Each structure stands twice: as structure tokens, then as C-alpha cells.
Amino acid sequence: MKIFGIDPGSERTGYGCIDTDGSRHRLVACGALKAPAHTSFSDRLLVIHAGLSSLLAQHRPDCVAIENVFHARNVRSALKLGHARGVALLAASQAGVAVVEYAPAEIKRAVVGFGRAEKQQIGQMVKLLLGLEAVPSPHDAADALAVAVCHVHSSFGAVADAVHQTRAPSRLTSWRHYRP
Amino acid sequence: MKIFGIDPGSERTGYGCIDTDGSRHRLVACGALKAPAHTSFSDRLLVIHAGLSSLLAQHRPDCVAIENVFHARNVRSALKLGHARGVALLAASQAGVAVVEYAPAEIKRAVVGFGRAEKQQIGQMVKLLLGLEAVPSPHDAADALAVAVCHVHSSFGAVADAVHQTRAPSRLTSWRHYRP
Numbered sequence: 453m454k455i456f457g458i459d460p461g462s463e464r465t466g467y468g469c470i471d472t473d474g475s476r477h478r479l480v481a482c483g484a485l486k487a488p489a490h491t492s493f494s495d496r497l498l499v500i501h502a503g504l505s506s507l508l509a510q511h512r513p514d515c516v517a518i519e520n521v522f523h524a525r526n527v528r529s530a531l532k533l534g535h536a537r538g539v540a541l542l543a544a545s546q547a548g549v550a551v552v553e554y555a556p557a558e559i560k561r562a563v564v565g566f567g568r569a570e571k572q573q574i575g576q577m578v579k580l581l582l583g584l585e586a587v588p589s590p591h592d593a594a595d596a597l598a599v600a601v602c603h604v605h606s607s608f609g610a611v612a613d614a615v616h617q618t619r620a621p622s623r624l625t626s627w628r629h630y631r632p
Numbered sequence: 633m634k635i636f637g638i639d640p641g642s643e644r645t646g647y648g649c650i651d652t653d654g655s656r657h658r659l660v661a662c663g664a665l666k667a668p669a670h671t672s673f674s675d676r677l678l679v680i681h682a683g684l685s686s687l688l689a690q691h692r693p694d695c696v697a698i699e700n701v702f703h704a705r706n707v708r709s710a711l712k713l714g715h716a717r718g719v720a721l722l723a724a725s726q727a728g729v730a731v732v733e734y735a736p737a738e739i740k741r742a743v744v745g746f747g748r749a750e751k752q753q754i755g756q757m758v759k760l761l762l763g764l765e766a767v768p769s770p771h772d773a774a775d776a777l778a779v780a781v782c783h784v785h786s787s788f789g790a791v792a793d794a795v796h797q798t799r800a801p802s803r804l805t806s807w808r809h810y811r812p
Contacts (some may be wrong), residue, residue, distance in 0.1 A: 494725040501722055521711060530707040534714015539722050541715065542681055545674040 454480065456513035456549070457600030458504065459592045460537040462493070465500045466592025469511045470582065470600045477601060479582045480511060482593040497539045504543040516544040517603040519595075520553035554602050562602035574598050634660065636693035636729070637780030638684065639772045640717040642673070645680045646772025649691045650762065650780045657781060659762045660691060662773040677719045684723040696724040697783040699775075700733035734782050742782035754778050 453473070459466035468482035485503035487496040508516070518540065524530035544551045557567035563581070564573050575587035575594040581601055588594040633653070639646035648662035665683035667676040688696070698720065704710035724731050737747035743757050755767035755774040761781055768774040 494721045494731055497718055497722045498725045522708065524707050524711065527704050527707060527710040528702065530710035531701060531704065531714040531717075534711040535718030535721065537711075538677055538715030538718030541674045542677045542719050542722070545678045551674055 453515070453604075454511060454513040455600040455603050456508065456511060456516045457596040457598070457603070458516060458518045458540050458544075459595040459599065460500070460518065460533065460540040461592060462496055462500075462532045462536040464590065464592050465504070465536060465540065466590065466594070466596035467504065467507060468588065468593055468597030468600055469507070469513060470597065470604075472604050474604065477582055477604060479584060479588075479597070481507070482588050482597055484590050484592045493535070497535060500536055501539040501543050504540055505547065508543060508547040508549060513549055515550045515552060515603065517552050517554065517599040518544075519559060519599055520555050522555065552603055554599060554606070558606065559598055559602040562605040563598045571595075633695075633784075634691060634693040635780040635783050636688065636691060636696045637776040637778070637783070638696060638698045638720050638724075639775040639779065640680070640698065640713065640720040641772060642676055642712045642716040644770065644772050645684070645716060645720065646770065646774070646776035647684065647687060648768065648773055648777030648780055649687070649693060650777065650784075652784050654784065657762055657784065659764060659768075659777070661687070662768050662777055664770050664772045673715070677715060680716055681719040681723050684720055685727065688723060688727040688729060693729055695730045695732055695783065697732050697734065697779040698724075699739060699779055700735050702735065732783055734779060734786070738786060739778055739782040742785040743778045751775075 454469060454471050457468045463486070465485045467485065469480040471478045471480050485500055487499040491499070518537070521533060521537065524533055541551060560569040560574065561567045563569070563577050571591055575591060578584070578594045578597045578601065579587045582597065588597055634649060634651050637648045643666070645665045647665065649660040651658045651660050665680055667679040671679070698717070701713060701717065704713055721731060740749040740754065741747045743749070743761070744753050751771055755771060758764070758774050758777045758781065759767045762777065768777055
């Protein structure tokens with residue numbers, strides 16, 4: 453089963469794709485999408501959308517895992533993050549891939565073991581779990597891989613069923629609805 | 633000159649297209665995009681994006697005018713609005729149409745005459761300015777038309793030049809950058 457994690461951001465959007473049988477995971481690809489400096493905000497959204505659409509077409513994952521956001525530093529950063537996350541969800545829906553969402557604490561708990569883990573610990577665990585030689589860089593890529601790993605660790609069996617069920621219609625919809 | 637106003641929202645996205653010579657405006661089309669009840673959040677984004685993309689292809693406006701948002705009731709509603717606004721900006725960028733953004737108070741000032749006008753007053757002025765028989769409904773459509781009218785009223789001359797200049801490259805970029 454191939455899982456594609458996304459860590460959306462208007463400055464940089466991380467992605468990480470893993471192949472897994474439920475217990476052993478293999479890194480397929482990871483990285484971050486970043487628009488050149490001085491790119492307008494609309495064009496940053498274009499870069500995120502086009503980049504993710506092309507990666508989803510290339511890797512054809514069974515499922516997209518993305519962090520669910522409930523909090524932000526302030527309204528402005530929530531708005532910016534919302535824009536980036538909106539085009540990321542759109543790219544997944546257009547590609548017909550099921551979308552699963554996890555709260556930040558769920559991801560940390562599933563990957564590191566406790567919900568208040570720090571960025572560095574997440575990177576180290578991602579490195580260990582995927583048998584990598586170094587922590588994936590930039591940290592957005594490691595965070596995206598963490599969401600993908602979280603999806604396997606927390607609900608592999610249940611999710612595999614859910615994805616199988618939602619795959620019945622020609623285009624998949626999100627089976628865990630966005631609930632901000 | 634054809635101007636396409638957008639009033640984005642995750643529940644309902646209003647749009648309004650007008651044709652203008654700078655002083656006289658004519659309604660081309662207006663309405664609101666709304667996904668059926670119980671549609672998942674990702675699919676709502678699909679409806680907004682597909683609807684706007686098709687309308688922009690149909691009407692081929694010279695410019696898209698959209699409200700710039702700096703405030704929201706809370707972080708959650710900012711996140712939701714951000715998602716909808718993100719896919720709206722993406723549709724405009726993908727269509728190669730210049731995007732102009734106005735603060736809510738600018739729109740009210742340009743349409744009604746003062747920055748604290750109420751929804752009803754905006755609807756009435758839109759009806760008057762476009763010579764309509766009734767206030768456009770739903771109010772999201774009237775709000776979208778107000779942004780379009782604001783663009784004409786506040787900077788028709790300057791904008792006509794700017795759009796002309798930015799039309800030189802094959803694909804237009806936003807000349808008034810998003811600044812949340």
C-alpha cells in the first residue's frame with residue numbers, strides 16, 4: 453500500500469510517499485515544493501497545486517494523509533495556511549485519491565509515542581522507521597513522512613478497509629471529513 | 633472591460649460578472665456555487681474550483697476582483713475561508729486572469745460611500761448601479777458584484793493600464809499581491 457503524506461504551507465509544502473505492508477515501510481520519494489523568491493501569493497498556490505498534482509499522478513498512492521489543523525498562531529497565519537491546504541486537498545480530490553486527516557497530537561503519538569514530541573524527535577523517528585541514513589530534509593519533508601507513517605501505525609487495518617470501500621465509486625471522496 | 637467578482641466561502645461562493653465602460657455597468661451573470669448538503673469538505677473545494685474555472689472559461693473576464701481578508705471571527709473560520717479562497721485564487725491564476733484584491737472597507741466605501749455599510753445597503757446599491765429590477769440573490773452574488781463594481785469605481789483608469797501591462801506575458805500574475 454502506498455501512502456502519500458502532505459505537510460502544507462504557503463512558503464513550503466512538504467511531501468513524502470512511502471510503500472508499506474503495514475509493518476515494514478519503504479521511502480518512495482520525499483521533498484518540498486517551494487516557489488522562487490518574490491513569487492506572488494496566487495502563483496505560490498499554482499506551484500503547490502501543480503507540484504502535488506504531478507507527484508500524485510507519478511506515484512499513484514492509495515491514500516493521501518494530511519495534518520488536520522485546528523489552531524494557528526493567529527487569524528492571518530490561519531488564512532495563509534488555509535489557502536495552501538485548500539489547494540493541496542483539491543489536488544488530492546482531483547486525483548481521485550482518498551484523503552485521511554490526523555490531528556498534530558495524533559501524528560506525534562503515532563510516530564514518537566507521545567503527543568508533545570518536538571520536530572527533531574519526529575525527524576529522528578522517521579529516519580529510524582524508514583531505515584534512512586539521515587533525517588529527511590527539509591523538515592517539511594520529514595513532517596509529511598510522519599503523517600504517512602501515522603496513517604499506517606494508527607489505523608492500518610481499518611483504513612485499508614475504508615479506502616477499499618470508498619474506492620467503489622469512480623472518484624473518491626474524503627471519508628474523514630474536515631472539521632475545523 | 634469585463635470584471636469578474638468573487639465572494640469566496642466554504643459553504644457558498646458568490647460570483648458576479650459585469651461589463652463596463654468605466655461609467656456604465658451591465659450585469660453579465662451572477663450567482664452562487666453551492667455543493668449539495670452532506671458534501672465532504674474536499675468535495676466542496678472541488679465544486680468551487682470546477683464552477684469558477686468553468687465560469688471564467690465561459691466569460692473570459694479581463695480581471696478577477698476578490699475581497700482581501702485580514703480578519704475572521706476566529707482561527708477556525710479563517711482556516712475554512714482560507715481553503716475556499718485558495719482554490720478561488722488558483723482557478724483565476726490557472727485561467728491566466730489578473731487578480732485584484734480589495735479590503736472589505738474599500739469595497740463598501742467604493743459602492744455605498746462609507747466603509748461601515750451593511751449588507752442590505754450594498755445589495756441596494758448594486759441593484760441601482762447595475763439597473764436591476766431586484767437585489768441580486770443570494771447575498772453572496774450581490775457581494776461578488778460589489779467587489780467588481782468597487783474595482784471599476786476605485787481605480788478604473790489605473791487598473792486598465794495595469795491589466796494592459798501585465799497582459800504582455802502569456803500568463804498573468806497577480807499585480808496586487810496577497811498580503812495577509
